[in-house]
Amino acid sequence: MTATLSRSVPITRAPRRRRPRSRAAAWAAVVVIGFFGLAPIYWLVVTAFTPDERAFTFPPSLVPTEITFDHFTKLAGNEQLFGYLVNSVVVSVLTAFLSVVVSAYMAYAFSKFRYRGRKSLMHLVLASQLFPQALLLVTLYAVFSASGLLGSYTALILSFTTFTLPLCVWMLKGIFDTVPSTLMEAAAIDGASRWRTLHRIALPLAAPGLVAAGLFAFVRAWNDFIFALTLTDPDRQTLPPGLVHTYLGEFQTAWPDLMAASFVVSLPVIAAFMFLQRYLVGGLTAGAVKG
Secondary structure, eight states, X not given: XXXXXXXXXXXXXXXOOOOHHHHHHHHHHHHHHHHHHHHHHHHHHHHHTSOGGGTTOSSOOSSOSSOOOHHHHHHHTOHXXXXXXXXXXXXXXXXXXXXXXXXXXXXXXXXXXXXXXXXXXXXXXXXXXXXXXXXXXXXXXXXXXXXXXXXXHHHHHHHHHHHHHHHHHHHHHHHHHTSOHHHHHHHHHTTXXXXXXXXXXXXXXXXHHXXXXXXXXXXXXXXXXXXXXXXXXXXXXXXXXXHHHHHBOSSOBOHHHHHHHHHHHHHHHHHHHHHTHHHHHHHHHTTTTOO
């Protein structure tokens, strides 16, 4: 009788409760990481609205006691900085476009075709990320100087594309792996060519990944400093070196003006991330569990 009851009554375990110590440690880690991530941004915004004479008072005040908009007013009237902004938009948009187009074709070839040396070529593309930027800078400078492209937009766009291409290829390959091959076979049976199958079936299904790759390339080109300073003429330089030329001098640095300009030029990137966040998350995680 006792044995019968023990078989009929299912044994259920009470859900394990999280220990208070582990929960407190998790919250402490979140607070510490959040502080290191958000403190520089908060200090940038506070300094941008602080008058020049109060920017370096000691002890510093976490909450500004006096606010001014003079730095933003001077920023609006700076035509030279507007030229740097136009250069950044042109270079970043074209870099994102070129990176997405080239990486999409390369990733599709790696994902849907089988040929000798495919895996070795894929690893070689990824291994190109291991080269130090200083070595690439010297090499690209010599190549662009010999070809007559030094100082042009083309030199900057091609150099940025070389950085973003490997990661974009691997990102899009994982997404193309998730596209069922049966769709390609069905399109081939219906008479569609490989070119038409790629553009009408594969690319629309990989749209979140294309957006994520484009956003990654855009941000990479938008934030670069060294290559934009070295490979282009002063009138074609982008915002990072432009801000240095405008506000950093040999004997004096206009920190509040620099913080105001940095805050304004960061807004397009922040807006792009907020608007394309769902595509970015979907593109980065698509294909992550593909075997």
